[in-house]
Amino acid sequence: MKYLLVLAVVLVAFYLWRNNRAAQARDEAERATPPPRPAPPPGPDAIVTCRHCGLHLPSTDAVRGALGYYCGQEHRRLAEG
Template sequence: MKYLLLIVVLALVFSMLARKRARPPEVKPEPNARSKPPVLNMVTCAQCGLHLPLDEALPGQGGMFCGAAHRASYELEHGTRS
């Protein structure tokens, strides 16, 4: 009887080890893989109202602009060009 109990215990141990080896390893995501994209400060073109990132905007006498043509046009219309 005790040999039967020993065989059952050994079978359980071996089956548990086999399951652990058969399971694929857990892949942990990299910390940067799930991070949110950086938040950009947005501004509006004073001439056309287009929203664009602050680092792409052109400053002018009347505010921020999406391009040199809109900056020049706004400054001519509002007499702020020096």
């Protein structure tokens, strides 16, 4: 009877040890995953040319007219009338 009790204690100890190691492995795997990468910076703006004076400027700074891009409202008004 003593041997059955010792065997039961050893089996329970082995079961608990194995489950503890599996939980540690899951925790390590979760910590090992790299953090999400930040979004890449936006690409460069397209460069356009003013149809009136020929100035090169980024498209975000240009004024859009019916005939194309201009460096300002005055050049758009002079070119398009």
